[in-house]
Amino acid sequence: MKAVISVTGKDSMGIIYKVSEGCAKCGANIIDISQSVLKEYFAMIMIVDIDRLNIPFTEFIDSMSAIGKANNLEIHTMHEDIFNSMHSI
Amino acid sequence: MYNINDINETIAMIREENLDIRTITMGISLLDCVSDDADVLASRIYDKITRCAENLCKTGEDIEKMYGIPIINKRVSVTPISLVTAAIKPDRVVDIAKALDRAADTLGINFIGGYSALVHGGTTFADEALIESIPEALASTSRVCSSINVATTKAGINMDAVAKMGRIIKQTAELTAAEDSIGCAKLVVFANVPEDNPFMAGAFHGVGQPETVINVGVSGPGVVAVAVKKAGGCDFSELAETIKKTAFKITRMGQLVAREASQRLNVPFGIVDLSLAPTPAIGDSVAHILEGMGLEKCGTHGTTAALAMLNDAVKKGGVMASSHVGGLSGAFIPVSEDAGMISAAACGALSIEKLEAMTAVCSVGLDMIAVPGDTPAETISAIIADEISIGVVNTKTTAVRVIPAVGKSVGDSVSFGGLLGEAPIMKLSSYSSAEFIARGGRIPAPIQSLKN
Numbered sequence: 001m002k003a004v005i006s007v008t009g010k011d012s013m014g015i016i017y018k019v020s021e022g023c024a025k026c027g028a029n030i031i032d033i034s035q036s037v038l039k040e041y042f043a044m045i046m047i048v049d050i051d052r053l054n055i056p057f058t059e060f061i062d063s064m065s066a067i068g069k070a071n072n073l074e075i076h077t078m079h080e081d082i083f084n085s086m087h088s089i
Numbered sequence: 090m091y092n093i094n095d096i097n098e099t100i101a102m103i104r105e106e107n108l109d110i111r112t113i114t115m116g117i118s119l120l121d122c123v124s125d126d127a128d129v130l131a132s133r134i135y136d137k138i139t140r141c142a143e144n145l146c147k148t149g150e151d152i153e154k155m156y157g158i159p160i161i162n163k164r165v166s167v168t169p170i171s172l173v174t175a176a177i178k179p180d181r182v183v184d185i186a187k188a189l190d191r192a193a194d195t196l197g198i199n200f201i202g203g204y205s206a207l208v209h210g211g212t213t214f215a216d217e218a219l220i221e222s223i224p225e226a227l228a229s230t231s232r233v234c235s236s237i238n239v240a241t242t243k244a245g246i247n248m249d250a251v252a253k254m255g256r257i258i259k260q261t262a263e264l265t266a267a268e269d270s271i272g273c274a275k276l277v278v279f280a281n282v283p284e285d286n287p288f289m290a291g292a293f294h295g296v297g298q299p300e301t302v303i304n305v306g307v308s309g310p311g312v313v314a315v316a317v318k319k320a321g322g323c324d325f326s327e328l329a330e331t332i333k334k335t336a337f338k339i340t341r342m343g344q345l346v347a348r349e350a351s352q353r354l355n356v357p358f359g360i361v362d363l364s365l366a367p368t369p370a371i372g373d374s375v376a377h378i379l380e381g382m383g384l385e386k387c388g389t390h391g392t393t394a395a396l397a398m399l400n401d402a403v404k405k406g407g408v409m410a411s412s413h414v415g416g417l418s419g420a421f422i423p424v425s426e427d428a429g430m431i432s433a434a435a436c437g438a439l440s441i442e443k444l445e446a447m448t449a450v451c452s453v454g455l456d457m458i459a460v461p462g463d464t465p466a467e468t469i470s471a472i473i474a475d476e477i478s479i480g481v482v483n484t485k486t487t488a489v490r491v492i493p494a495v496g497k498s499v500g501d502s503v504s505f506g507g508l509l510g511e512a513p514i515m516k517l518s519s520y521s522s523a524e525f526i527a528r529g530g531r532i533p534a535p536i537q538s539l540k541n
Contacts, residue, residue, distance in 0.1 A: 004096055006096070006100055034093050045093060045096055045097070057155065058151065058154050058155065061154055061155075076100070076157055077157070078155075078156055078157035078158075079155050079156055079157075080091075081156065081345060082099065082156040082157070082158060082342060082345060083091040083095055083096055083099055084090075084091060085341045085342065085344065085345040086091075086095070086099055086338045086341050086342055087091045087095040087098075087099075087338070088090070088091070089409075
């Protein structure tokens with residue numbers, strides 16, 4: 001099972017580090033990252049494997065949101081099923 | 090497999106275009122609660138609802154979090170109450186409404202539907218008692234919704250019930266006058282009512298349904314409006330195609346949530362309702378979709394055609410996305426709950442006559458329309474008769490939810506707040522329909538009903 005983490009906000013040093021550290025702590029394995037910086041605006045979409053999470057998925061969502069709040073970023077974590085169901089037949 | 094554009098599209102739909110699941114509604118049969126003692130009946134009903142739907146809100150919130158998709162309402166619909174109150178005294182029926190309200194309060198849901206009676210072929214003593222109790226029931230509760238089915242294509246129109254509902258709506262308006270006659274916002278008169286509708290105020294759990302069931306209503310006028318805008322000045326074939334694809338995506342999300350809720354609650358999945366349900370929020374309006382197609386203001390000439398195309402494309406896109414489609418499934422045009430409709434009605438572009446024409450090609454009917462408080466009961470009955478005839482002849486669901494706002498006249502407006510929104514008082518014909526309504530009896534089923 002995978003999850004999609006979207007990160008947006010004002011660019012600053014160490015965003016990817018903080019997000020990936022949060023993933024590693026919870027046992028989420030990063031599979032893919034797409035990231036861009038437009039002017040000073042940072043946007044990243046990360047796909048992570050959640051099969052080996054060491055906490056329940058809902059707690060993982062909360063922990064990622066907390067990282068967002070602490071660093072003035074919008075971080076949303078969504079189960080991949082929603083993308084699979086909306087975009088494939 | 091999805092790609093980065095798909096991810097961005099989904100996130101934009103949810104965060105910027107107001108895509109949401111409008112409601113997860115659990116249908117609960119109350120037939121086993123029946124008793125000839127009103128207190129026993131009330132407590133059995135309270136216990137059964139709170140037991141069956143105990144985890145409804147929590148499950149909804151968990152799913153919301155897992156998929157990052159807002160689920161706005163968790164609600165309950167029950168067996169039409171007149172079917173379980175047949176053996177109790179008529180003056181105690183209102184106590185059952187209060188039991189439903191207490192159950193809704195305990196569960197933390199905002200509405201519970203099913204204070205209903207099906208009287209299309211005629212009215213039983215129990216139906217009569219329930220209908221008479223509606224004004225007091227809606228005035229003394231805050232979460233109970235009531236609906237009465239007065240006609241079907243098979244049975245024709247029960248004009249005695251139509252006449253009575255005009256009076257009941259007026260009484261409900263008077264008893265809730267202090268709150269802009271809000272009781273009428275929770276009372277719907279139907280033709281061809283579906284048994285599995287998840288949307289309020291018309292939801293109830295039909296007798297052909299299982300013990301409990303999960304029905305889901307999706308939303309997303311904002312998403313369709315953006316898609317229409319992006320499509321630019323294309324022709325109607327291309328526009329219909331765009332709407333179909335968007336409706337498919339919206340419905341797939343509804344199907345996913347319905348399946349997940351059904352599994353987690355261990356309750357059978359019933360249907361996904363494909364309706365486009367607006368809210369008063371900016372960017373969540375069906376009227377704005379129609380205006381996006383090229384109409385200067387919703388209600389002008391061309392509006393019915395635009396709505397017919399929209400309604401059809403939404404159904405075609407949605408039907409393949411869900412294993413079971415049901416309920417009302419069509420675009421809603423409630424005036425007070427749609428920012429674009431409110432604006433169009435306020436500036437005079439949208440009249441009640443145009444709304445009536447629009448209901449012939451969409452779901453559901455004359456919905457959340459505020460009319461002058463001094464409108465005679467017979468005129469309200471005549472409005473119901475007109476609207477119900479459209480449903481009966483066209484073999485579709487139609488309904489009337491009008492608010493004769495006490496003390497208000499054309500130029501005033503009513504405000505209910507929240508999802509119920511606000512509405513300008515609309516002008517009605519000043520000529521009488523009283524003699525027509527006084528005839529009573531039944532309008533026979535149309536020839537379309539003879540299909541066997």
